[in-house]
Amino acid sequence: xxxxxxxxxxxxxxxxxxxxxxxxxxxxxxxxxxxxxxxxxxxxxxxxxxxxxxxxxxxxxxxxxxxxxxxxxxxxxxxxxxxxxxxxxxxxxxxxxxxxxxxxxxxxxxxxxxxxxxxxxxxxxxxxxxxxxxxxxxxxxxxxxxxxxxxxxxxxxxxxxxxxxxxxxxxxxxxxxxxxxxxxxxxxxxxxxxxxxxxxxxxxxxxxxxxxxxxxxx
Numbered sequence: 001x002x003x004x005x006x007x008x009x010x011x012x013x014x015x016x017x018x019x020x021x022x023x024x025x026x027x028x029x030x031x032x033x034x035x036x037x038x039x040x041x042x043x044x045x046x047x048x049x050x051x052x053x054x055x056x057x058x059x060x061x062x063x064x065x066x067x068x069x070x071x072x073x074x075x076x077x078x079x080x081x082x083x084x085x086x087x088x089x090x091x092x093x094x095x096x097x098x099x100x101x102x103x104x105x106x107x108x109x110x111x112x113x114x115x116x117x118x119x120x121x122x123x124x125x126x127x128x129x130x131x132x133x134x135x136x137x138x139x140x141x142x143x144x145x146x147x148x149x150x151x152x153x154x155x156x157x158x159x160x161x162x163x164x165x166x167x168x169x170x171x172x173x174x175x176x177x178x179x180x181x182x183x184x185x186x187x188x189x190x191x192x193x194x195x196x197x198x199x200x201x202x203x204x205x206x207x208x209x210x211x212x213x214x215x216x217x218x
Contacts, residue, residue: 003034004062005094006069008082010040010048014072016134017114018051021070021096039069060089068094070114071130076148076166077189079130083112083148093130110147128165142180152194160184164204170194 007014007021022036038053045053059067069091073079086093093112102120109121110129120138121127127139128147137155139145146165151157155169160178163186169175172195178184186192187204196213207216 002032002064003029004059004064004067005034005036006039006054006059006067007036007051007072007096008039008056008069008086009072010038010043010045010053013074013132014038014040015049016116017070017072017096018049020098020114020116022051023099024096027099056085060091066092068092070094070096071112072096072114072132074132074150074152074168076130076150076168079132079150080148080166083130116153134171140177142183144183146188162186164188164190168192170196173198176200 005025007018025034025036037051038048039056039059040053041055043053047053069086071079071082073082095113097115098117100117101115105123107121107125109127112130114132116133116135118136119133123141125139125143127145130148131145133151135153137151139157140159142159143157143161145163148166149163150168152171154172156174158175158177160180160183161175162183166189167186169192173192174197176184176199185201187202189205190202191207192198193209196209197211199212202208208214209216
C-alpha cells in the first residue's frame with residue numbers, strides 16, 4: 001500500500017506549493033510508493049494539475065497508515081486551526097522545501113514549514129511551527145520567528161529581527177536590521193503591507209504600509 005501525502009489548499013498558494021512538494025517527493029521516495037493529492041473542502045473539482053482533489057473527510061478516511069499533510073494556507077490563524085484539527089486526528093505533517101533553498105549555520109525550523117524556491121536562511125535563526133516563506137524571501141542572522149508566520153514573495157528580513165506568531169509580511173517588504181539586545185519587533189498578528197520598509201517596531205495586530213512604514217489609516 002503506497003503512502004498518502006497532501007497539500008491542504010488548492011488556491012493559488014496551494015497550487016504554487018504543489019510542484020515543489022512533487023519534486024521533493026520524487027527526489028526522496030521510489031516511484032509508485034506514494035500518492036500526492038490536494039485537500040480542499042471548497043473546491044468542487046476532482047483533479048487539478050494532475051493531482052486528485054479530496055475533501056478533508058475523504059483524506060482522513062483513507063485507510064493508508066502514516067498520512068502526511070502540508071498546510072498551504074496563507075492566513076496564519078486559519079493555518080493554525082487546520083493544523084490543530086489534523087494533529088487532534090493523528091495526521092502528521094511534512095516540510096516542503098525546494099531543492100534550491102539555502103540554509104546555513106545553526107538554523108532550527110519547527111514542523112510543517114513551507115520553503116519555496118530561492119529562499120535563504122543564513123545563521124543562528126530560530127523559526128517556529130508552520131512557517132511559510134514564499135519565493136525569493138530571505139531571513140538574515142540572529143532572527144527569531146514565531147509560529148504560523150507568513151512571508152509573501154520577496155520578503156527581506158534582515159538581522160536581529162523578532163517576528164511574533166501569526167504575523168503576515170507582504171510581498172517585497174523590507175524589515176530593517178535590529179541590534180543585538182535591541183531587535184526590531186513585529187508584533188503578534190501584525191501585517192506588513194506590500195513593499196513596506198519597516199524601520200521601527202510594529203505593535204501587535206497593527207497593519208503598516210509605506211516607506212517608512214506607518215500604521216494604515218482607517
